[in-house]
Amino acid sequence: MSASSYFLVAAFVALVASQATAFDPSPLQDFCVADMHSPGLHMTQWAMAVNADDFFKAAELDKPRDTMASKVGSNVTLINVMKIPGLNTMGISLARIDYAPSGENPPHTHPRATEILTVLEGKLYVGFVTSNPNQLFTKELNEGDVFVFPEGLIHFQFNPLTITRHAAVAIAALSSQNPGAITIANAVFGSKPQISDDVLAKAFQVEKGTIDWLQAQFWDNNHYKF
Numbered sequence: 001m002s003a004s005s006y007f008l009v010a011a012f013v014a015l016v017a018s019q020a021t022a023f024d025p026s027p028l029q030d031f032c033v034a035d036m037h038s039p040g041l042h043m044t045q046w047a048m049a050v051n052a053d054d055f056f057k058a059a060e061l062d063k064p065r066d067t068m069a070s071k072v073g074s075n076v077t078l079i080n081v082m083k084i085p086g087l088n089t090m091g092i093s094l095a096r097i098d099y100a101p102s103g104e105n106p107p108h109t110h111p112r113a114t115e116i117l118t119v120l121e122g123k124l125y126v127g128f129v130t131s132n133p134n135q136l137f138t139k140e141l142n143e144g145d146v147f148v149f150p151e152g153l154i155h156f157q158f159n160p161l162t163i164t165r166h167a168a169v170a171i172a173a174l175s176s177q178n179p180g181a182i183t184i185a186n187a188v189f190g191s192k193p194q195i196s197d198d199v200l201a202k203a204f205q206v207e208k209g210t211i212d213w214l215q216a217q218f219w220d221n222n223h224y225k226f
């Protein structure tokens with residue numbers, strides 16, 4: 001091989017390797033506090049104007065949440081960059097999740113984050129499903145146990161009466177300042193405007209009437225808006 005072909009091969013290998021490991025770039029500065037008054041969180045404040053409160057949220061995660069307001073019997077309190085501007089560019093966020101007896105955080109995905117969850121109170125049955133061909137991984141968690149839901153995969157947490165008759169509480173950390181959440185049933189049956197029932201009847205292999213009934217249900221999510 002000539003020197004130039006060696007160079008081309010080396011450049012190609014470097015390109016492939018860099019794409020295979022491509023991810024969020026590391027921050028270029030100590031912090032980049034989000035300007036909450038700017039639409040879209042693109043602007044940043046100068047360090048001079050930053051203070052400790054930009055990295056702080058007062059007593060938010062110590063309170064038990066109302067789990068009866070949501071049909072699924074759970075309540076997610078997410079602390080992301082919208083709640084703490086100093087999280088901007090930091091690639092991390094935190095959530096408290098309260099579960100009623102027989103409540104669940106229904107199957108959902110975070111398009112931008114891996115999640116690590118620990119049970120503070122009670123017991124949970126948790127699981128996630130891999131990309132096609134869809135292998136299910138599940139675990140029964142006791143207080144203090146820790147479980148990981150890999151980025152983008154559909155996962156759930158359930159507080160079944162067969163395991164406990166008590167409420168449960170978990171804390172989760174997520175590897176994005178803004179992990180996003182797509183609740184599967186809500187996204188499929190409760191989108192606005194609705195997905196055509198022809199599309200869903202074919203996808204789910206049921207009668208259109210079954211889809212129409214599902215679409216007529218009330219699909220509110222279990223995230224606490226505060």
Ligand SMILES: *[C@@H]1O[C@H](CO)[C@@H](O)[C@H](O)[C@H]1NC(C)=O
Pocket residue numbers: 064065066067068069070074075221222223224225
């Ligand atoms: C979550 O809990 C808060 C406070 O207890 C309550 O105001 C809110 O309605 C609940 N949200 C959901 C979605 O259940």
